[in-house]
Amino acid sequence: MAMNPKPALPVRKSEGSKPVQRPQDVRRVNRASVLELLRERPCSRSELAQMLGLSKPALGDLIGDLLEQNLLLEDTPTPVQRGRYPAPLRINPRRFCVLGLDLSVDNCEAGLYNPLGEPLEILQTFSGVGQGAHEVYRRLLRASREVLSKASMPVAAVGVAAPGPINFEQGQILAPPHFPDLHNMYLVEQLQRDLGLPVYLEHDSAAVARQYLGSTPAENFIYILLHRGIGAGIVIGRQIYRGQHGFAGELGHVSIDIDGEPCPCGNRGCLENIAGTTAIELRYGRLTRTGLELSAIAALAHSGDPVAQLAFEQAGRALGWAAVNLVNLFDPELLVLGGPGAAHADLLIPSLRHHLNTRAYPYLGWGEHLPIEVDTLPKPVGIGAAEYALGAVYRGEIPLPLWERGSA
Amino acid sequence: MAMNPKPALPVRKSEGSKPVQRPQDVRRVNRASVLELLRERPCSRSELAQMLGLSKPALGDLIGDLLEQNLLLEDTPTPVQRGRYPAPLRINPRRFCVLGLDLSVDNCEAGLYNPLGEPLEILQTFSGVGQGAHEVYRRLLRASREVLSKASMPVAAVGVAAPGPINFEQGQILAPPHFPDLHNMYLVEQLQRDLGLPVYLEHDSAAVARQYLGSTPAENFIYILLHRGIGAGIVIGRQIYRGQHGFAGELGHVSIDIDGEPCPCGNRGCLENIAGTTAIELRYGRLTRTGLELSAIAALAHSGDPVAQLAFEQAGRALGWAAVNLVNLFDPELLVLGGPGAAHADLLIPSLRHHLNTRAYPYLGWGEHLPIEVDTLPKPVGIGAAEYALGAVYRGEIPLPLWERGSA
């Protein structure tokens, strides 16, 4: 089933920024802006109008639509200052929900999220790497159905994050190096058929970056996802950049050493063979002839073990090198470290920071001033996947499921 | 004069994509689209309507505006097929012109360009590196005024390309390593004052990329500018990406070797110290104890000199390494080589291509299929600078200068 030669259904391209060519598109744009602002915090009509630079009547009209669709709730006005009290508007957290899936090498996760992106119900299991496409997909579907059965509100869409590379046109996973079961799987088509919902597929690293957009005002940043591999979610103008073939951000396969060790990917000296979590474990293992897991090595490093510290330091140094190059190429506003490796960011950041401070193009000390944030959110990939689905609803790409009038 | 502590005039941010929030903005967007299409080739109203996906009446109306402003000319209908002949519309090449300036290390160039970006008049001289900010600016201004005096149509705006880094907010050149005369110069403010025209400042590498946009349909590509330094113009969705501080694309200071030679920029193993034109000259010089210029070395390489060939091959290999990393990070659709170094692209490309083919993330052979084009346009930087000014006119950011009615 995973090997269908061709997809039959039309496949949704996600995050498609349609051209703005007519007045109706303006409405779509403004509607999405309103919802994005309201995700941050409740606002009154006046406040929204001012923030967006639109007139009060225009905004009132727009809000009217959203209220009618029950996407927003209007709370009772609360005292603020003198003058009529503003009526706080907020997103209706019970209007609908979305399903967010994370299909990673060792994690198979299905979660329900409310319109604010908050988790309602999460089911985590193993993806079953090495047991074949059929089995992997079966687990994913089973988890999805189980979670869906618990939904207490209509489900609008599904977002799924998977390792790249991905063919977005066809909704097909191509050839993730550490997850051969998925090779050439038409994931979108299958899920759409089996779940009967619109499905949005995204890179895992793009998904986490998408998720992080919610908690940062940064316009241009790079989210470095540290796990066995290393991915980069590239955000430009608050848009995820995917590349021509949906392939951008393979930071793990950037070469740090032109004559380095060959990597299965074809390149040499790939970053992820030096700074990926597996690489850290292997390095420590080679030095000590043991086979500890990452967290154990981190614990040793914290308790002063110099070899364990070295293992992390070398990874940090390589990441620092990568960071310098990213800065000189992208000039981002922010770097974010996330994923399993980021749990031990305190061991990586000192050498990363040192490299960045001393080597990034030094004018005005942009290297020194570049903030590095650590994303500690528990399940960032699944949330990111859900965000894609949410975004589609916000942009009005998906017809909203019906709701029972009166169920505030 | 070049050291004004603060700029007084409001400085124009160039290429600012204003938000689309109201119906009028839709017009602006569609107007710019029409003009971009007509730059490629003359089209009829029907053809334009179909290409843009707009209705014929809407397009007719828009064209009416543009004709009224004399920005377009309507030629006599010519036989094409049966049915009424379409009236070809084209951009009026005599409606206005723009000034394009290139202030590079060894090139100081002022040119007039018509609305199609075609050069009308170009004056090339030396920038006077090492003679101080005052002298450099004097030369630029003098060349500008001399060229402007030859203008036979109203001048709408000025575009100027300079080496980075640049502070775009302030219109200030910061600290180009090879051109200390320019450090901290408020170029935009001075030019606006001295020329009395709106001025748009851009990186040299971004400018050439902007220029190349005119001759390629590619959405996402990277223009690699090979001169003493190496710059990258990053184009995403047919927009130049500048980075948070207008600093993106410093490809020359990406490190190819974490333990390589120190570079004045603070990093080690910088690409431009291996593959820049100066680096090639130096490498050949070290090997042969001579001091030839690049073109002489290239001539020797063509005539079979193995040392000269090696000097280019090593640069090509480093560029290939960079290309692989760019592909794995950006997944571009196209790479373009331009600038003085690109004149000898035939000596660089074989090893570059080899590296790219064997090492880029191999799925579907995207490395192998990635086209590499060589930009052979004679003065690409000046044209690129002019393009920025043209774009501003097309987007309607600049009030068009008056014209004498009747001067078709």
Add this chain to the structure above:
DNA sequence: ATATTTTGTTAGGCAGCCTTATTATATACG
């Protein structure tokens, strides 16, 4: 009580697009 301030709505208008119908200009062909 009355003035003031702030929020939100109503009414009327403009811009820009669409659809449908009409006019203009050409070829094809009996």
Add this chain to the structure above:
DNA sequence: CGTATATAATAAGGCTGCCTAACAAAATAT
């Protein structure tokens, strides 16, 4: 030569979505 057909461009009327100006509502200040 006249009519059918095809294509281009315009005209008329309508819808959407924004704006401004005026107004109604709801609170505080005095």
